[in-house]
Amino acid sequence: MATQSRFTTITDIAKKVGVSPSVVSFVLNGSSGKAKRYCSDELRKKIMATAKELNYIQSNVASNLKGRPRNLMAVLIPQFFNEFFTQMALEIEVELEKAGYILSICNTFDDPKREAVILKRMFEQRVDGIFMVPAPNSEEFTLNALKLGIPIVVMDRYFDTVKEGYHSVLTQNYQSAEAATMEVVNAGLKHIAFIDWKSGFGGLELRKQAFENVVTSHNLDPNCCRSYEGPLNEETGYELTKQALIENPNLQAIVFANNIHARLGVKCLIEKGLEPGRDISVAIVGAPKWVQTGLNNFTCVDLNGRGIGKRAAHIMLSIIKNELPENKFMHEYIPCTLNVGNSIIKK
Secondary structure (H helix, E strand, O other): OOOOOOOOOHHHHHHHHOOOHHHHHHHHOOOHHHHOOOOOHHHHHHHHHHHHHOOOOOOOOHHHHOOOOOOEEEEEEOOOOOHHHHHHHHHHHHHHHOOOOEEEEEEOOOOHHHHHHHHHHHHHOOOOEEEEOOOOOOHHHHOHHHHOOOOEEEEEOOOOOOOOOOEEEEEOHHHHHHHHHHHHHHOOOOOEEEEEEOOOOOOOOHHHHHHHHHHHHOOOOOOOEEEEEEOOOHHHHHHHHHHHHHHOOOOOEEEEOOHHHHHHHHHHHHHOOOOEOOOEEEEEEOOOHHHHOOOOOOEEEEOOHHHHHHHHHHHHHHHHOOOOOOOOOOEEEEOOEEEOOOOOOOO
């Protein structure tokens, strides 16, 4: 495995075209007045085509680098407001700081277009590696980094259409939702709502699949055990919780597939006079501090953001140090942990 990114340089283009680097520089830097004195329109088009063929990306720092690593890495996460991802990023920073690296941490808001813009900036800065939690439908631009020789470690989610060429450290989406649902079912509860993000990518849909499989395997009535999906924000958690209570007056339990929906979902329950652990059961996939702080003691599943970040950092450092076999890509799942609280009423 290459220890250092190999970006195409102006010299590379010049050699392939058969001209001097100065001519290529004039063309690519848009100095049209000077460039016309050095090359024809036909040669200009050839230089541009060759630059595209070789995946040339203009660098903001190339003149000072001269091929040396920058000791700079990029971390792309989708939700700064989600404690799971901030834990992940902080753990990466702790591990890489020991090796002399600094991080550029960016929020993509789960927007593939924004993710593409950030990645392009990181390419221009000649980062030594990229950690990322992919946005939906972002494979094509992201995997251009691999053509440039930039090491990538994908975290939490995976690319749906591309399975190789990158390393990944993933969340146990299926197992986490299964564990939370089983706690409710084992308590003897049969009227259950599952509140989820309608994402449909990266393995996140496995949480809903786990819920449905538990319902089926325990012969529960699917009309009494329904899933509710919507955008990932706190307000949606509130609205979906309210909808579940209206549609099933006999509702006994709610499994929140993520802590973002749970935050205002729990508020909705309290406003309706339903105290978790006394009047209704609640289990949460995710373990931000608030779920077991103060008077809160929710049954929850810790997805281990710190463990994912730490393992991702170690893999990246192994790549940089040439400690991994050529074309050998690691795909690991970090175990989740069930934390049993007092938010589930046992029949």
